[in-house]
Amino acid sequence: MNKLLLVIERDVRLFFQYKFLIIMRAIWFVSQIALFGLIASRMINIPTQTLLSGSVNAEPQSPYTFQVNATTDLSSMLVNVTSAAGQGSFRILLPNGSLAQSGYFNSSEGAYSFPLVFDHPAAGLWTVQFMSGAAGDVYSVTASSLLDYFRYYVAGLSVMTLYSAAIFIGFDIYEEAEHGVFEYLLSLPVSRRQLVLGRSIGGGLRSFIYVGPLIAVSLYVIGSVNALSFLMSMIALFLFSFGVSGMSITLAVLIKSSDRFDILMGVVDALIVRLSTAMYPLAVVQASNPAYGGLASINPLTFVADLFRWGTGMPIMGNPLAPFLGIVIFFGLFTFVGVMLYEKHIEGGGWQ
Amino acid sequence: MPPIIRIGNLTKKFGNQFAVDHLNLEVQEGEILGLLGPNGAGKTTTILMLATVIKPTEGTAYVGKYDVRKQPDKVRHLLGIAFQEPKMLWVSTPWDVVNWHAKVCGLSTSERKKRVKEVLDAVQMWDARHKTVHALSGGMRKRVEIAKVLVQRPRIAIVDEPTAQIDIVGKHKIWKMLRDMRDEGSTIILATNELYEADVLSDRVGIMHRGKLLVCDTPKKLKDSIVGGDIIDIQFEGTPSPKAVEELRSFKEVVNLLQTRPQNLRVYLNRVEEVVPKIMNVFSKREIAITSMHMSEPSLDDVFVHYTGLTLEEAQKAEA
Numbered sequence: 001m002n003k004l005l006l007v008i009e010r011d012v013r014l015f016f017q018y019k020f021l022i023i024m025r026a027i028w029f030v031s032q033i034a035l036f037g038l039i040a041s042r043m044i045n046i047p048t049q050t051l052l053s054g055s056v057n058a059e060p061q062s063p064y065t066f067q068v069n070a071t072t073d074l075s076s077m078l079v080n081v082t083s084a085a086g087q088g089s090f091r092i093l094l095p096n097g098s099l100a101q102s103g104y105f106n107s108s109e110g111a112y113s114f115p116l117v118f119d120h121p122a123a124g125l126w127t128v129q130f131m132s133g134a135a136g137d138v139y140s141v142t143a144s145s146l147l148d149y150f151r152y153y154v155a156g157l158s159v160m161t162l163y164s165a166a167i168f169i170g171f172d173i174y175e176e177a178e179h180g181v182f183e184y185l186l187s188l189p190v191s192r193r194q195l196v197l198g199r200s201i202g203g204g205l206r207s208f209i210y211v212g213p214l215i216a217v218s219l220y221v222i223g224s225v226n227a228l229s230f231l232m233s234m235i236a237l238f239l240f241s242f243g244v245s246g247m248s249i250t251l252a253v254l255i256k257s258s259d260r261f262d263i264l265m266g267v268v269d270a271l272i273v274r275l276s277t278a279m280y281p282l283a284v285v286q287a288s289n290p291a292y293g294g295l296a297s298i299n300p301l302t303f304v305a306d307l308f309r310w311g312t313g314m315p316i317m318g319n320p321l322a323p324f325l326g327i328v329i330f331f332g333l334f335t336f337v338g339v340m341l342y343e344k345h346i347e348g349g350g351w352q
Numbered sequence: 353m354p355p356i357i358r359i360g361n362l363t364k365k366f367g368n369q370f371a372v373d374h375l376n377l378e379v380q381e382g383e384i385l386g387l388l389g390p391n392g393a394g395k396t397t398t399i400l401m402l403a404t405v406i407k408p409t410e411g412t413a414y415v416g417k418y419d420v421r422k423q424p425d426k427v428r429h430l431l432g433i434a435f436q437e438p439k440m441l442w443v444s445t446p447w448d449v450v451n452w453h454a455k456v457c458g459l460s461t462s463e464r465k466k467r468v469k470e471v472l473d474a475v476q477m478w479d480a481r482h483k484t485v486h487a488l489s490g491g492m493r494k495r496v497e498i499a500k501v502l503v504q505r506p507r508i509a510i511v512d513e514p515t516a517q518i519d520i521v522g523k524h525k526i527w528k529m530l531r532d533m534r535d536e537g538s539t540i541i542l543a544t545n546e547l548y549e550a551d552v553l554s555d556r557v558g559i560m561h562r563g564k565l566l567v568c569d570t571p572k573k574l575k576d577s578i579v580g581g582d583i584i585d586i587q588f589e590g591t592p593s594p595k596a597v598e599e600l601r602s603f604k605e606v607v608n609l610l611q612t613r614p615q616n617l618r619v620y621l622n623r624v625e626e627v628v629p630k631i632m633n634v635f636s637k638r639e640i641a642i643t644s645m646h647m648s649e650p651s652l653d654d655v656f657v658h659y660t661g662l663t664l665e666e667a668q669k670a671e672a
Contacts, residue, residue, distance in 0.1 A: 183439060188453075
């Protein structure tokens with residue numbers, strides 16, 4: 001156990017000795033927020049703005065239908081109802097016509113508003129229907145997304161940064177092979193399993209520690225935090241960073257060439273980051289191409305980005321259990337299976 | 353006492369190339385065994401197999417009572433290794449490297465602090481302990497590499513060309529520290545291509561060439577194994593009498609005798625140190641005056657030539 005901790009300690013310490021890299025990464029992170037985030041949030045038009053408002057003189061027993069043309073992922077909505085003494089029911093239909101949400105309201109005591117979060121966000125023409133119970137009622141309806149792209153992007157950026165920091169361990173392996181440090185590590189009185197597991201954990205832990213201050217910046221930008229859900233999302237981030245670190249080690253050992261690894265990681269980065277919800281909502285990906293949407297919906301980066309947003313109070317999903325399970329599987333696959341592969345490859349000079 | 357390392361038919365092939373070819377060797381506890389050979393002779397590959405860094409293609413080795421193939425974890429607890437090329441990342445500092453190594457080798461905090469200071473002082477790296485590796489010269493990096501083994505004091509220390517790139521004062525310090533380590537009970541395997549280093553430091557020397565161990569014995573026995581390897585050049589005041597020359601020729605240690613000039617005699621023989629008194633007796637008995645006498649023993653290079661047909665330098669060039 002002690003040796004395992006020492007291997008972890010070494011990897012964490014080493015990472016923070018690359019001061020230039022760390023400073024540059026932090027500058028990159030802040031500039032991404034300050035430049036891209038702010039500019040893009042004006043260009044990509046999701047949200048805090050009202051998507052629809054209106055009022056109707058209601059007739060008894062008639063459903064009143066409003067349509068909201070959501071140009072992007074409408075995963076949440078704030079509905080306001082003003083009525084003299086009205087109560088009734090509502091239904092919200094997805095662009096494909098299926099029911100997203102239904103319920104009852106009672107606005108007899110004045111203006112009534114309720115936030116709604118949908119499990120199946122989608123872009124397109126949404127339908128909001130109200131069924132009145134009294135003649136002459138007046139309804140005022142405001143439907144808006146609760147999502148703010150700037151906040152959405154900053155949360156995604158934190159996860160992307162965590163991903164790229166955790167990937168770094170693979171490059172460390174080549175650096176060590178180049179300087180012969182790998183041979184040194186293999187000659188130490190440390191079992192192969194401790195060495196490999198320690199490296200995987202160390203790679204994940206150091207990226208998590210590194211991203212810590214950046215997450216603090218994100219929280220400052222994003223704002224609201226629910227303690228319990230935030231804790232759960234942090235656990236997801238933690239597991240994700242171990243998983244990415246294990247994935248990086250596995251690929252590095254399998255490929256055995258720093259040039260090829262560099263190129264492959266570029267491809268993997270393009271696929272994993274771009275085909276995820278790190279930068280844009282799932283509905284947007286889905287709208288561009290259903291196949292992209294399918295891949296993005298099973299991408300661990302999607303899981304962790306959405307869990308982090310959910311943890312910071314963004315109404316991004318109804319049920320966090322499925323993505324959390326996805327992260328646990330990703331972590332398990334690469335931390336344990338990857339570790340075994342790594343162990344098999346390094347033993348006996350197979351890495352040479 | 354059983355040998356602490358037993359190597360049996362140890363072989364490593366890279367593709368079709370034998371890096372180490374059916375090596376058989378025993379290392380006794382508490383000795384310094386020098387492995388002498390040019391680059392590419394298989395010394396480093398042998399060391400890496402003993403350290404369980406790479407697996408043998410064939411054969412095995414027992415370190416202590418553990419098989420390097422079956423119990424590599426236990427083997428590594430007995431060994432410490434200083435590599436030929438210093439193994440450290442550019443961003444590390446000597447203190448980081450040696451201190452972490454001491455931690456991994458299980459030294460207690462107080463012992464570690466004491467030893468790290470002692471060793472870094474001894475290898476003259478204490479003042480430079482917080483410099484990053486990229487700011488260190490090749491010799492300084494080499495000192496840090498050797499410091500790892502010195503701080504560890506393992507039961508079996510493997511040092512691969514420990515004084516390459518180190519100045520002569522530094523070399524003598526490191527040799528002294530290695531001898532001290534041996535005297536404190538460690539067994540040392542020294543891989544080197546420096547003849548003098550192998551000669552002065554090793555209790556026994558194994559000569560390796562093209563993956564094979566050609567011979568292994570004490571430096572003295574290796575030198576003595578060259579028939580007529582010792583040479584005495586004698587200069588006389590006059591011409592030595594044929595009877596005296598014949599008497600010298602009759603000694604069983606004398607292999608050949610040449611009269612290079614009327615007043616000069618060159619004697620090729622074995623065990624020069626034992627024969628010189630007998631030769632002096634002959635001259636004294638026959639009242640033959642000599643003006644000078646020069647003795648030379650074969651070097652390990654001569655031994656290497658004897659077994660390979662090449663000088664170490666030639667072998668090095670051939671491998672390159």
